[in-house]
Amino acid sequence: MADQSSRNPSGGGEQWASRIGVILAVAGSAVGLGNFLRFPGQAAQHGGGAFMIPYFISLLVLGIPLCWAEWTMGRYGGLRGFNSAPGIYSVLWPHRFAKYLGALALLVPLVIYMYYVVIEAWCLGYALNYVTGDLMLGSDAAAYQAYFDEYIGKGANGALLSGPHAGSLTILAITFLANFVLIYRGVSKGIERFCNIAMPLMALLALIVLARVLTLGTPDPSKPAQSVVGGLGFMWNPHYEELKDPQTWLAASGQIFFTLSVGFGIIINYASYLKRKDDVVLSGLTASSVNEFFEVCLGGLITLTAAYIFLGESARGQGTFDLGFKALPNVFAQMPGGQVIGVLWFLVLFIAAITSSISMLQPVIAFLEEGFGLKRHASAAILGLISAMGCGFVVYFSEGMAALDTFDFWVGSVLIISLALVQSLLYGWALGIERGAEEAHLGAHMRIPHFVQLMLKYVVPVYLAAIFGMFCWNNVPSADATIATVPGLHSSELAEGPAPEPLVASLASQGREIPGVAAVARSDESGTWALVGPEGGLLRLADSPAGLEVIEHKAGYFENTVNSPVALNSIAFIGVIAAFLLLLVHIAGNRWEKEGRLQYRK
Amino acid sequence: MNAQGLFIMLISVGTVLALTVYCMYRVLNLPPVEMDDITGPLGIDTQDTVDAD
Numbered sequence: 125m126a127d128q129s130s131r132n133p134s135g136g137g138e139q140w141a142s143r144i145g146v147i148l149a150v151a152g153s154a155v156g157l158g159n160f161l162r163f164p165g166q167a168a169q170h171g172g173g174a175f176m177i178p179y180f181i182s183l184l185v186l187g188i189p190l191c192w193a194e195w196t197m198g199r200y201g202g203l204r205g206f207n208s209a210p211g212i213y214s215v216l217w218p219h220r221f222a223k224y225l226g227a228l229a230l231l232v233p234l235v236i237y238m239y240y241v242v243i244e245a246w247c248l249g250y251a252l253n254y255v256t257g258d259l260m261l262g263s264d265a266a267a268y269q270a271y272f273d274e275y276i277g278k279g280a281n282g283a284l285l286s287g288p289h290a291g292s293l294t295i296l297a298i299t300f301l302a303n304f305v306l307i308y309r310g311v312s313k314g315i316e317r318f319c320n321i322a323m324p325l326m327a328l329l330a331l332i333v334l335a336r337v338l339t340l341g342t343p344d345p346s347k348p349a350q351s352v353v354g355g356l357g358f359m360w361n362p363h364y365e366e367l368k369d370p371q372t373w374l375a376a377s378g379q380i381f382f383t384l385s386v387g388f389g390i391i392i393n394y395a396s397y398l399k400r401k402d403d404v405v406l407s408g409l410t411a412s413s414v415n416e417f418f419e420v421c422l423g424g425l426i427t428l429t430a431a432y433i434f435l436g437e438s439a440r441g442q443g444t445f446d447l448g449f450k451a452l453p454n455v456f457a458q459m460p461g462g463q464v465i466g467v468l469w470f471l472v473l474f475i476a477a478i479t480s481s482i483s484m485l486q487p488v489i490a491f492l493e494e495g496f497g498l499k500r501h502a503s504a505a506i507l508g509l510i511s512a513m514g515c516g517f518v519v520y521f522s523e524g525m526a527a528l529d530t531f532d533f534w535v536g537s538v539l540i541i542s543l544a545l546v547q548s549l550l551y552g553w554a555l556g557i558e559r560g561a562e563e564a565h566l567g568a569h570m571r572i573p574h575f576v577q578l579m580l581k582y583v584v585p586v587y588l589a590a591i592f593g594m595f596c597w598n599n600v601p602s603a604d605a606t607i608a609t610v611p612g613l614h615s616s617e618l619a620e621g622p623a624p625e626p627l628v629a630s631l632a633s634q635g636r637e638i639p640g641v642a643a644v645a646r647s648d649e650s651g652t653w654a655l656v657g658p659e660g661g662l663l664r665l666a667d668s669p670a671g672l673e674v675i676e677h678k679a680g681y682f683e684n685t686v687n688s689p690v691a692l693n694s695i696a697f698i699g700v701i702a703a704f705l706l707l708l709v710h711i712a713g714n715r716w717e718k719e720g721r722l723q724y725r726k
Numbered sequence: 727m728n729a730q731g732l733f734i735m736l737i738s739v740g741t742v743l744a745l746t747v748y749c750m751y752r753v754l755n756l757p758p759v760e761m762d763d764i765t766g767p768l769g770i771d772t773q774d775t776v777d778a779d
Contacts, residue, residue, distance in 0.1 A: 143753055173734030180738075357727030360735040403756075410749035417746045421739050569756060 138207075138311040139397050145316035147407050150394055151414035152319040152479030154385040155326070157243065159419040160473060161448040163379055164428040168359055169441055170375045171366030178367070178376035183416070186377060186587055189576050190386040190544065191412050193551040195404040196564040198395025200555070205721060207396040208491035209389050210709045214716075217554035218724050223713045225550075227705045228543050229389030230491055233484035234507075234705075235535040235698055236388070238514030239528045240484065241303060244477035245296040246276065246449065251470035252295070259466060260457050265435075268450045277522035281690070284519055293519070300515060303478065307485045308504045311397050315486065319479055323414075326475040329468045330422045336465050337430045343458070350436055355429035358439070374594050381591065383419055384412055385480075387544025393487040401567035409570065418476075427452070434458045448473065485511070495712030510701070517697055521690045530694035533599070533681055541592045548588060552581035602680040604664070607631070611671040615653050618644050618665070618672075623655055627665075631674060 140146040167175040201212025210226030253259040261267040275292060277283035284293060306314045342351040366372045385391060395404060427447065431439035434455045442451055452469065456462035485507060492503035514531075521527035551560055557577040564572055610630045618624070623642050644665070645656050653665040655674065664675040685691040716722045727735075 143756065147753060173731050173738075176734055176738045180741075353727045356735060357731050360738075361728050361731035362734055406749065406752055410746075410753050413742065413746040413749045416742045420742045424735075424739070569752065 139399060140402075141312045141316055143403070143407065145312070145320055146394060146398065146402075147411045147414070148319040148323045149315050149479075149483070150385075150391055150407075150411040151418075152323050153388075153390050153394070153483035154383060154411065154415040154480070155323075155418045155476050156240075156383075156480040157247075157444060157448065157473055157477060158379075158383055159415065159476065160330075160423040160427055161444040163383065163419045163423045164359060165442055165444065165447055166375050166379050167424065168428055168439075170369075170372040171363045172358075173360040173362035174364045174367055175372065175376060178373045179380060182373075182377040182380040183412075185579060186584060187380040187384045187386065188409060188412055189580050189584060190548060191384055191391065191408045192405060192564060192572060192576070193560065193580055194386060194391040194547060195395045195408040196560055197547070197551055197555065198392040199398045199400075199402065199404055199566075200563050201392070202396030202398060203400055206494065207393060208487060208494055209392060210491060210712060211494060211716065211721075212392060212396060213550060214713070214722050216550045218722075220713075220724055222554075223709050223722075224706060225546055227702065227709045228539065228546065229392065230488050230705050230709075231698075231702050232387070232535060232539050232543055233389050233487050234511065235514065235531055235701060237303075237481055237484040237511055239518045239531045239536075240477065240481050241300055241511075241515055242296060242518050242528065244474060244481055245292065245299040247470050247474040247477055248299055249275065249292050249295045250449065250453070251467050251474060254456070254463055254466035254470060257463060259453050260463055261453070263454065263458050265438075265450070265454055268453050271453075272445070272449045276525065277519075278525060279523065281521050281523045284522055296515070296519065299478070300512065303481050303485060304504055304508055306478075306482050307489060308500055310500065311394075311486065315482055318482070322475050322479050326472055326479075327418070327422075329472045329475075330418070330426070333465055333469050333472065334422060334426050336459070336461060337426050337433075340430070340433055340459065343433060343460075347436070350433050352429060352433065355432035356425070358432040359424065359428040370594070371598075374591065374598070377587070377591050378595065381541070381544065384415060385483075387540040387542075387547065388484070389487050389543060390483045392547070393490055394483070396490075403567050403569045405564055405568040405572055406570040430455050430459070491708070491712070495708065495715065510704075514697070514701070517694070521694070523690070526688055526690040527694045530685065530688075530691045531698065534695060535698060537595065537599075538592075541588060541595065545585060545588045545592065548580065548584045552585065557581045600680050600682050602683045603678050604675050605678060606673045607663070607676045608633075608674040609668065609671050610674070613672040615665060615667050615672060618646075618653050620645055627655070627672070627674070 140149075167173075167179075197212060197216055201207070201215050204215045206212045206215060208226065209229030210223040213222040213226040213229075216222070250259060259271070261271060273279060274287060275289045277287060277289070284290060306318050308314065309317075337355075338352055340352055342348055344350060381387065398404065428439060431442075431447065431451050435451060439447075439451060453466065456466040456469070459465060488507050489500070489503050492498050492506060493500070496503075498506075518527045518531065551557075555563070557580060560580070561572065561574070561577050608630045610626050613624070613626055621643060623644050627644075643656050644653060646653050655663040655665060662677070664677065666673050666675055679687075685695065713722065
């Protein structure tokens with residue numbers, strides 16, 4: 125096992141300048157759009173206040189222990205001369221194969237950066253459009269949908285290159301460049317200094333927005349339920365029956381997992397710049413708690429409260445982009461002082477995004493520097509070229525956000541959970557919990573209870589494997605779901621033409637309003653009946669003992685991928701990047717072996 | 727908003743706020759770093775942004 129305790133001579137020997145600096149940098153990496161947009165949506169969808177029970181259990185069982193493990197492993201590797209995952213994994217598990225696992229910790233942040241910087245540029249673009257007033261489009265929800273679709277070029281591949289929002293590419297270029305300016309300045313002078321300013325600024329701006337939301341009262345007296353108190357109730361009133369649904373527990377675990385940035389390969393890199401006597405236990409807990417402050421105290425009070433006050437029940441069940449880029453602009457347009465709040469809100473999202481995106485570049489920069497002895501100029505230039513190609517891929521293949529969705533699913537979800545599983549095994553079984561506890565408590569200002577170490581070894585890997593299995597089970601295969609049953613109606617009574625009234629009423633009772641022009645039609649080939657919407661959407665109709673069942677086909681990611689050339693190309697692109705990184709890791713590993721920096725266990 | 731919703735909101739926000747304030751207080755009031763540990767990059771220029779290859 126490599127056992128140097130000196131700094132990596134080719135890695136620049138960088139270190140954090142202050143305790144609070146590294147904490148804010150890690151917290152900045154963790155705080156992102158998910159804190160303000162994903163968390164409230166998940167909570168409202170899965171039991172409101174009741175969601176907080178599995179949420180806090182997951183934080184204690186999964187989130188904080190994994191953070192401590194990553195901080196400990198990162199500093200352990202840093203003290204032995206490595207700042208990048210391939211090197212750190214090799215000192216944790218002295219086996220030839222370990223460095224190749226490290227390629228995963230380079231691939232994940234690099235590919236996520238490729239699409240995350242695009243979303244980050246949307247936030248900056250929206251903030252600027254509030255300054256000019258272009259986003260004050262009135263109260264018509266369709267206007268915001270159309271604006272967003274046009275802004276991101278959702279209609280066709282390459283639409284952004286010539287559409288009315290081609291200027292957004294300039295904003296993307298500025299955002300991309302800003303990330304590289306910060307990362308080029310280094311860990312202390314770039315990332316740390318920026319986060320020291322950006323994090324308090326983000327908190328201040330978010331508090332101003334919160335103050336505005338909580339003083340809205342009841343803007344429309346004809347809708348007394350849509351008030352601040354009603355909005356808070358919409359988010360926080362508990363629905364305990366949801367706790368019986370495994371999906372609620374999966375959603376809470378997933379939210380904790382994604383919000384703390386565990387499994388991104390970032391914390392392990394940031395912690396590698398710590399000194400021997402730097403605390404990792406209190407620092408790790410503090411960074412996690414700062415992230416939770418932004419999520420629970422700000423995201424949990426602002427987003428859905430504002431959305432409910434102006435949009436009512438339609439605010440429920442919206443995804444991250446729908447809530448952030450369509451619903452909230454509609455809210456701001458109706459809110460007194462909404463234009464200013466719109467600017468501040470999208471600046472908050474932009475700051476949240478940029479503090480995360482710079483952290484995604486650093487692990488790869490560190491690898492290029494220590495793996496090949498490159499200076500900052502050269503490593504930043506190589507990384508800039510690779511990430512610009514990926515970013516261009518996402519921007520060009522914008523139809524239906526197919527490339528972005530594919531990158532996000534396979535790397536931003538599947539590979540992240542896989543990487544976290546790898547890291548939990550490295551800590552619990554390669555480093556070992558006795559050695560891990562010893563390392564964690566070097567210079568620590570707080571003790572980790574022993575049961576946490578046991579959980580890290582036995583519970584966390586199983587928990588992660590379960591999350592991974594359920595996540596794939598729910599998302600990868602396609603499935604048919606019965607969304608309504610019409611008692612007393614049978615297919616023999618159907619005739620081609622407008623949908624019969626009992627069918628419309630049954631769907632409406634399930635909250636599924638069907639368009640007035642929807643028609644019942646029979647397939648010539650199979651003879652099955654279907655309800656056909658105006659845009660060709662199909663709901664299959666089938667007989668059952670209870671009546672006529674309305675069956676919805678939910679295409680899984682596998683079906684979506686094989687049917688989409690863009691998705692297949694996106695996976696091929698990820699594969700090429702992965703192969704390239706594996707090659708680089710192989711070359712760097714040979715170099716480290718020749719230099720005597722890696723010694724494997726016989 | 728019902729009483730249970732209010733209770734859960736106050737407990738959740740209060741717990742997170744208390745934990746954050748406690749942790750930040752502890753971090754900001756730690757004793758200064760020992761002199762022999764002060765080898766941060768502000769003190770030593772790593773020269774990694776000059777003399778590019």
